[in-house]
Amino acid sequence: MRKIQIFIYFGLLAITLQSCKINSAFEALEVYNYFKAKKLFEKKVDNKIVAAPYGLSLIYGRNDNPFYNLDSAYKFIYMADSNWAKLNDKQKEKLQKHKVDSMSVQNWKDSIDVKRFEIVNKAKELNLVIQYIQKHPQSTRLPQAIRLRDSLAFVKANKENTSLAFEEFLQNFPNAEEALVAQNRYEKLLFEEKTVSNQLEDYRTFVEEHPQSPFVGEAQDSIFYKSTADQTIDAYYNFIQQNPNNPHLNEAWRKLYERYMINYSPERIAEFRIDYPDYPFVDELMMDIELARKPFLPFKSDGAWGFIDLEGNVMIEPQFQSVEKFNEGLALVVKEGKVGFVDKSGQVVIPLIYEDAESFRSSLAIVAKDDYYGIIDRTNKVILPLEYDFVGHFYDGLALVANDTAYGYTNKSGEIVIPITLDYAGDFQNGLALVEQNSLKGFINTQGRVVVPIEYKWLEPFQKNGLARAKKDSLFGLINQQSTVVLPFEYDAIGEFSNHLALVAKEGKYGYVNDSAQLKVESNFDFRRDALNWGKFEGNYAKYMLKEKFGIIDTSGKRVFPAIFENIGSYNDSNYIAVKKNGKWGYTNQELSLVIPYQYNFAESFVDTLAKVKLGNYWGLIDKEGEQLLENEFDDIQITSFGFIVEKDGLKGVLNPLFQEIIPFLYDKIELFSEDILLLEKGESLGYYKISEAKYIGIDSGEK
Numbered sequence: 001m002r003k004i005q006i007f008i009y010f011g012l013l014a015i016t017l018q019s020c021k022i023n024s025a026f027e028a029l030e031v032y033n034y035f036k037a038k039k040l041f042e043k044k045v046d047n048k049i050v051a052a053p054y055g056l057s058l059i060y061g062r063n064d065n066p067f068y069n070l071d072s073a074y075k076f077i078y079m080a081d082s083n084w085a086k087l088n089d090k091q092k093e094k095l096q097k098h099k100v101d102s103m104s105v106q107n108w109k110d111s112i113d114v115k116r117f118e119i120v121n122k123a124k125e126l127n128l129v130i131q132y133i134q135k136h137p138q139s140t141r142l143p144q145a146i147r148l149r150d151s152l153a154f155v156k157a158n159k160e161n162t163s164l165a166f167e168e169f170l171q172n173f174p175n176a177e178e179a180l181v182a183q184n185r186y187e188k189l190l191f192e193e194k195t196v197s198n199q200l201e202d203y204r205t206f207v208e209e210h211p212q213s214p215f216v217g218e219a220q221d222s223i224f225y226k227s228t229a230d231q232t233i234d235a236y237y238n239f240i241q242q243n244p245n246n247p248h249l250n251e252a253w254r255k256l257y258e259r260y261m262i263n264y265s266p267e268r269i270a271e272f273r274i275d276y277p278d279y280p281f282v283d284e285l286m287m288d289i290e291l292a293r294k295p296f297l298p299f300k301s302d303g304a305w306g307f308i309d310l311e312g313n314v315m316i317e318p319q320f321q322s323v324e325k326f327n328e329g330l331a332l333v334v335k336e337g338k339v340g341f342v343d344k345s346g347q348v349v350i351p352l353i354y355e356d357a358e359s360f361r362s363s364l365a366i367v368a369k370d371d372y373y374g375i376i377d378r379t380n381k382v383i384l385p386l387e388y389d390f391v392g393h394f395y396d397g398l399a400l401v402a403n404d405t406a407y408g409y410t411n412k413s414g415e416i417v418i419p420i421t422l423d424y425a426g427d428f429q430n431g432l433a434l435v436e437q438n439s440l441k442g443f444i445n446t447q448g449r450v451v452v453p454i455e456y457k458w459l460e461p462f463q464k465n466g467l468a469r470a471k472k473d474s475l476f477g478l479i480n481q482q483s484t485v486v487l488p489f490e491y492d493a494i495g496e497f498s499n500h501l502a503l504v505a506k507e508g509k510y511g512y513v514n515d516s517a518q519l520k521v522e523s524n525f526d527f528r529r530d531a532l533n534w535g536k537f538e539g540n541y542a543k544y545m546l547k548e549k550f551g552i553i554d555t556s557g558k559r560v561f562p563a564i565f566e567n568i569g570s571y572n573d574s575n576y577i578a579v580k581k582n583g584k585w586g587y588t589n590q591e592l593s594l595v596i597p598y599q600y601n602f603a604e605s606f607v608d609t610l611a612k613v614k615l616g617n618y619w620g621l622i623d624k625e626g627e628q629l630l631e632n633e634f635d636d637i638q639i640t641s642f643g644f645i646v647e648k649d650g651l652k653g654v655l656n657p658l659f660q661e662i663i664p665f666l667y668d669k670i671e672l673f674s675e676d677i678l679l680l681e682k683g684e685s686l687g688y689y690k691i692s693e694a695k696y697i698g699i700d701s702g703e704k
Contacts, residue, residue: 257272332359356373361394399412409448422435493532509526578603640672
């Protein structure tokens with residue numbers, strides 16, 4: 001019993017001593033003896049689970065002592081707050097004498113929290129905010145801290161501006177308000193970084209490795225445009241084969257088709273179908289074949305132009321100010337003063353945005369805007385920029401271009417291959433072009449190299465025999481393409497070559513030289529300037545003049561017809577030669593026997609068995625017997641393979657070979673539109689006539 005009493009005594013004594021130490025700690029704290037208070041509180045942390053941590057928190061939370069540390073202050077107040085619920089009522093009552101209760105603990109905890117957050121918020125340092133969140137998981141400022149953390153982390157990612165930075169941000173802070181923006185920036189930067197070298201393979205790799213990226217479409221675009229940059233048939237087909245899932249696949253097929261179709265003939269379309277059996281738009285292809293086989297004719301209705309077929313069916317509604325014939329599958333059209341092109345389906349394939357244009361030739365067309373000319377292809381791709389005052393057609397692969405001061409040449413890729421420095425230039429012909437510098441002329445080749453010195457006062461393009469007339473000082477000569485003078489510069493005039501002979505004149509006399517520049521016909525004829533025209537050989541014969549009368553010579557210079565006529569027609573039909581005497585025309589034979597009397601105001605040479613003759617102001621037709629086949633009552637007669645286009649009283653009609661009227665004299669204009677179709681114009685009306693079927697097209701019966 002005695003031992004028990006002693007144990008109880010010492011137990012109560014220990015409790016009393018502990019209470020005394022806590023009291024002493026609080027008393028020391030009250031007099032700001034922080035060293036003593038801290039030492040006493042630290043000894044009681046384990047068994048005074050609220051009082052000691054609370055006291056330590058007060059010491060660490062005050063900035064008037066060397067132990068000031070808000071993290072430690074928060075640590076101990078958090079401990080005190082957590083342990084409060086473990087106290088019994090008696091323990092809580094004892095703490096009240098030190099002014100410690102649940103409210104004071106909570107208030108001090110909030111105070112420390114506020115101070116700590118203010119420091120972190122002011123510092124705006126990501127690491128400090130992260131530490132705060134880790135050390136203050138129960139802080140009432142935790143949502144604000146998390147928001148601050150996310151914001152600072154986003155700023156950091158923005159500053160680094162790499163896909164990796166944004167990827168780490170999204171991994172670490174997936175619920176951040178900036179997550180969506182960060183995701184977008186991540187995707188964009190990833191695409192840019194993976195394709196920074198702008199190489200085709202980069203884009204292909206990106207599509208393979210990041211199929212869900214919102215930039216896959218842009219990568220696919222780049223794959224298409226880079227794969228087909230030269231826009232060749234092979235480029236488009238290779239793209240199709242290598243990129244079966246690319247969204248531009250159909251576009252590539254259509255571009256390939258456009259490139260293949262140099263012209264839209266049925267034969268060419270059939271070849272395309274054989275060469276590319278996997279072409280996906282077979283129905284369109286069959287429609288194109290049908291349209292290509294069908295001739296389209298321009299027609300006009302109510303002041304607007306469209307197109308009809310040979311049956312008179314409207315194929316493209318009249319809607320244009322003007323149109324031209326289809327050429328290479330496209331027709332030039334004008335609406336509201338702007339020029340473009342349509343295909344036979346009526347679809348506008350070249351927008352109406354140009355001020356001027358020419359029809360397509362070899363898949364290229366000359367167009368103009370703002371008075372400047374350039375070249376486009378069938379897809380409206382600008383091949384040659386619209387910045388020239390003049391653009392010509394292609395010859396020998398080059399086209400003439402000019403600005404306001406000089407000329408040069410472009411190739412079909414739009415590259416200026418011969419600089420625009422020439423004073424004047426002409427089209428290439430057989431690999432050579434006539435050019436001018438400083439008022440002197442010469443020739444260049446397609447590489448721009450001068451092959452005939454620019455030293456001639458006058459020069460013409462080379463003729464078929466490889467010779468060109470040239471002028472130095474005041475005299476003419478002949479040169480070849482090697483710049484060799486083959487006929488000396490000592491002639492007053494040289495005519496054009498005809499039947500391998502050219503007139504040459506010197507000192508008032510003329511003769512003829514051959515393709516070798518050898519004198520073939522002696523210079524025995526008196527020269528006059530108009531001999532350069534009527535003195536040319538037609539076949540094996542040429543006119544000559546003696547004492548103001550005409551005769552005929554052959555290629556040897558022999559006078560086969562005496563100079564007794566005022567004029568002579570063609571000598572090639574030696575039995576019916578149109579000749580003029582005493583102001584009238586008739587026909588004679590080679591023996592000078594008159595076969596048709598002199599009676600006409602003009603007579604043309606016979607065409608087969610017919611000849612046009614004029615009495616007064618009117619034309620008629622005769623045969624070789626001199627019989628009148630068509631009376632002289634027509635303003636004009638055109639002899640054709642299908643009959644005669646004739647004009648009477650200002651109106652035109654058509655007669656068949658039997659001189660029967662097949663188209664009445666109602667039209668202002670009749671001309672051959674194509675091999676089997678005549679174009680008929682009457683005032684503002686326009687129609688056609690199919691010769692082989694004797695059928696009108698696009699003309700009402702009342703207009704015929």
